[in-house]
Amino acid sequence: xxxxxxxxxxxxxxxxxxxxxxAGFGLGTGRALAxxxxxxxxxxxxxxxxxxSYIAQDRGFWAEGGLEVALLQGGPNAPVEPPVVAGTALIxxxxxxxxxxxxxxxxxxxxxxxxMQKNPFVIASLPDTPVTTPAELVGKKIxxxxxxxxxxxxxxxxxxxxxxxxxxxxxxxxxxxxxxxEVDCLLCWETDLPVAMTIEGLSPVxxxxxxxxxxxxxxxxxATTDSLANRRAELVALMRGEVxxxxxxxxxxxxxxxxxxxxxxxAGLSLETQRLQAARQVPLMFSDLTDANGFGWWxxxxxxxxxxxxxxLGRKVTPDLWDRSIxxxxxxx
Amino acid sequence: MTPGPxxxxxxxxxxxxxxxxxxxxxAGLGVIVLGWEALGHLLGGTFLLxxxxxxxxxxxxxxxxxxRALAATLTNALAGFVLGNLAAIALAALALIWPAAQRxxxxxxxxxxxxxxxxxxPILRVLMGPGDGPQIVLAAxxxxxxxxxxxxxxxxxxxxxxxxxVRSYGRGRLAALVHVRMRAALPYLFAGLQIAAPAAILGxxxxxxxxxxxxxxxxxxxxxxxxDVEMTWAIAxxxxxxxxxxxxxxxxxxxxxxxxxxxxxxAPPAEPRGRSAxxxxxxxxxxxxxxVVVLLWGGGLALFGVNPFFAKGPExxxxxxxxxxxxxxTRATLGEALVETGVLLIPGYLAGLIAGAGLAIAFTxxxxxxxxxxxxxxxxxxxxxxxxxxxxxxxLGRGAVGTVxxxxxxxxxxxxxxxxxxxxxxxxxxxxxxxSYAAGPLQRLVxxxxxxxxxxxxxxxxxxxxxxVLAVTVVEWLATGIGIGTLMALSASVxxxxxxxxxxxxxxxxxALGYAxxxxxxxxxxxxxxxxxxx
Numbered sequence: 001x002x003x004x005x006x007x008x009x010x011x012x013x014x015x016x017x018x019x020x021x022x023a024g025f026g027l028g029t030g031r032a033l034a035x036x037x038x039x040x041x042x043x044x045x046x047x048x049x050x051x052x053s054y055i056a057q058d059r060g061f062w063a064e065g066g067l068e069v070a071l072l073q074g075g076p077n078a079p080v081e082p083p084v085v086a087g088t089a090l091i092x093x094x095x096x097x098x099x100x101x102x103x104x105x106x107x108x109x110x111x112x113x114x115x116m117q118k119n120p121f122v123i124a125s126l127p128d129t130p131v132t133t134p135a136e137l138v139g140k141k142i143x144x145x146x147x148x149x150x151x152x153x154x155x156x157x158x159x160x161x162x163x164x165x166x167x168x169x170x171x172x173x174x175x176x177x178x179x180x181x182e183v184d185c186l187l188c189w190e191t192d193l194p195v196a197m198t199i200e201g202l203s204p205v206x207x208x209x210x211x212x213x214x215x216x217x218x219x220x221x222x223a224t225t226d227s228l229a230n231r232r233a234e235l236v237a238l239m240r241g242e243v244x245x246x247x248x249x250x251x252x253x254x255x256x257x258x259x260x261x262x263x264x265x266x267a268g269l270s271l272e273t274q275r276l277q278a279a280r281q282v283p284l285m286f287s288d289l290t291d292a293n294g295f296g297w298w299x300x301x302x303x304x305x306x307x308x309x310x311x312x313l314g315r316k317v318t319p320d321l322w323d324r325s326i327x328x329x330x331x332x333x
Numbered sequence: 334m335t336p337g338p339x340x341x342x343x344x345x346x347x348x349x350x351x352x353x354x355x356x357x358x359x360a361g362l363g364v365i366v367l368g369w370e371a372l373g374h375l376l377g378g379t380f381l382l383x384x385x386x387x388x389x390x391x392x393x394x395x396x397x398x399x400x401r402a403l404a405a406t407l408t409n410a411l412a413g414f415v416l417g418n419l420a421a422i423a424l425a426a427l428a429l430i431w432p433a434a435q436r437x438x439x440x441x442x443x444x445x446x447x448x449x450x451x452x453x454x455p456i457l458r459v460l461m462g463p464g465d466g467p468q469i470v471l472a473a474x475x476x477x478x479x480x481x482x483x484x485x486x487x488x489x490x491x492x493x494x495x496x497x498x499v500r501s502y503g504r505g506r507l508a509a510l511v512h513v514r515m516r517a518a519l520p521y522l523f524a525g526l527q528i529a530a531p532a533a534i535l536g537x538x539x540x541x542x543x544x545x546x547x548x549x550x551x552x553x554x555x556x557x558x559x560x561d562v563e564m565t566w567a568i569a570x571x572x573x574x575x576x577x578x579x580x581x582x583x584x585x586x587x588x589x590x591x592x593x594x595x596x597x598x599x600a601p602p603a604e605p606r607g608r609s610a611x612x613x614x615x616x617x618x619x620x621x622x623x624x625v626v627v628l629l630w631g632g633g634l635a636l637f638g639v640n641p642f643f644a645k646g647p648e649x650x651x652x653x654x655x656x657x658x659x660x661x662x663t664r665a666t667l668g669e670a671l672v673e674t675g676v677l678l679i680p681g682y683l684a685g686l687i688a689g690a691g692l693a694i695a696f697t698x699x700x701x702x703x704x705x706x707x708x709x710x711x712x713x714x715x716x717x718x719x720x721x722x723x724x725x726x727x728x729l730g731r732g733a734v735g736t737v738x739x740x741x742x743x744x745x746x747x748x749x750x751x752x753x754x755x756x757x758x759x760x761x762x763x764x765x766x767x768x769s770y771a772a773g774p775l776q777r778l779v780x781x782x783x784x785x786x787x788x789x790x791x792x793x794x795x796x797x798x799x800x801x802v803l804a805v806t807v808v809e810w811l812a813t814g815i816g817i818g819t820l821m822a823l824s825a826s827v828x829x830x831x832x833x834x835x836x837x838x839x840x841x842x843x844x845a846l847g848y849a850x851x852x853x854x855x856x857x858x859x860x861x862x863x864x865x866x867x868x
Binding site: 039045046070072073074075076077078079080081082083085086088098101102104105106107145146147170171174175176179180192193196197199200265266267268269270273 | 380381398401402405451454455458459462463539541542543544545546547551552554555556557558559560561564639640642643810811813814815819822823825826827828829830831
């Protein structure tokens, strides 16, 4: 808990920045200050999933660092890694498995920070036939995108479960097959379909795969080696804003959800859903490790665990995929 | 690949409904809405279907959000509609000025039209960066071909005596273009525009999936993920309503503008051409098209300086498919996905053709049925497939039925409209002959009306090939998670761009070949039943 005093100092700063930020927000470009324009490529549609970034934007954390950051929305068919390679975005929000795949194809990426310490994949089920351990998957029907078969395979291998004893039903983007009894459980994100089901008045049971050995860093910050060599100041300023934004997020997730709706009125979000999602992702993003070392941190041990799980997914990576020099500067400051 | 006789009457020949029939049409619509309401309540709690009352409630409550989203989508759709149709007009003009180029122009245009939206979306996003670019381009890509082909036919659809008249006044080709060709082409242009309107909306929505800030496509994703059935159906209803209005609006405009009856065109029989000469010309055409496509593809990437991590040129695709160490694996993966897709695509395509032609015949025999069913048919075709694909698959199951049904729906409507027009083209004099021999309606249908319908049927069947491919890839990607549609989406997400571009190239090539194959069947059939058409 060495981090606490610093947090309160940051909150003070934040309060000061808020007025500054509000003045700037909405005007967008064309301000007198010589701000460097950079872009952050998000991995999905705007939602509380990225609310820490919204706070950084709203309270002017980036503006203080001389940056004007454009937040590029993702989507079901949106490229995430290519804009970073192309230089459209300075930093992208990826995940260790997607980053590893891109590196295999020749993308010169490094992971600068890890927003989701625990991978958000869960097995979601209904209370009548709950799945609380990997062993309970045996004999069950699981609904999932076929593309995620390697993920289930890795979970099974890690826990000594025979994947052939599980019936995979291909589904996409919807919790509906679980609710109509077509499947017994779903492979999905903790912060996605289970939140939707809860809002609809159901009480889904979720088993976090990260609690059963599935170690894949998610919502990772990636940048190219070229940017690391030549645009360090911008990278540091962007990541510093992120760290401050997410620390503020943790203090009040409800406010973060409200900000999300205020900034993106056209996203069709409901406050109730966003509040629940915002609260649910806190345990995935913050841990003893981040309390001790700061937001986005990782250790040699967590990287080793990642490399092991990634190998099960068919991705070979080395520890130097993770580059801590930017976080060192941010947290050292 | 003869540029077939398209069907100007898709717009112009639809008779203005009489008051009585309009009432019947409204009654039909009422029955549909009531059935939907009942089904919605029956399926309550299954998160499948929201009844119309709930949809209206949602729309009223969220009119501001829906209005902004719709405005964003429609702005892009309109921009794409205008650009796409202007491109079509420009290409048609090029083909007219330089007739030798027509085969290459239409061939290249076809290949570009056959590019699968699922894969071109992210490619465009990388090329164009943030903003509205991909939405507009995808909308334009979705419309330009369905305008170009009828327009090419229309620019020649004038009696030769009219051209003689222009020449007799000592005027040249420009005067012929202004006074004869452009006027003759108008009905064909409107036919294309009418089909283009719903297509542009669909293109803009798919474009939004690549990371747009706002629009009804963005909201569709949100609604599906969030289990928000009311929102999903509200968006589907809204999008369908707008697409139907655009369709009907252009039809109305066409009826205002096109007051003259179409001229009777008597074509002399085509000079019999040697079989080998025809084959040689076709081969030469195909090779030229291939050369231009490869040049545009490779040259375009070089010109824009796209990063090679993402952008793969023709040589990269060839290497991925044939020379790289894992080429066999790549081919096997692609082959497997294509087979998975094909077994659903082909039955759906054929079912759509049969349903379209069958219904057109039924409408001719039972005109009252047409009045009730036509609004439903238009609505079915106008529903943006991205909103309904997941819903229909949820209802009909993830097995073959759901996918086959969706493909059939995409194919069915253009076929129906074209066949209806074809059936009406039956020459009156020949009908009189049949009447004087007291031929029954069935005999008249089999011996007279169906042969008269064939050219329009085949024109629709050709155009339906890319539409069916679009439908099947979207369903696979959004709902079933199998086949080439999913392979493309998946390859993009794991940065396997060699696979992505290979899949795009293969799908486009196969679609274009499918189109050509239908054209070949068409040529043989028309040679027997409508020799004046098989020029």
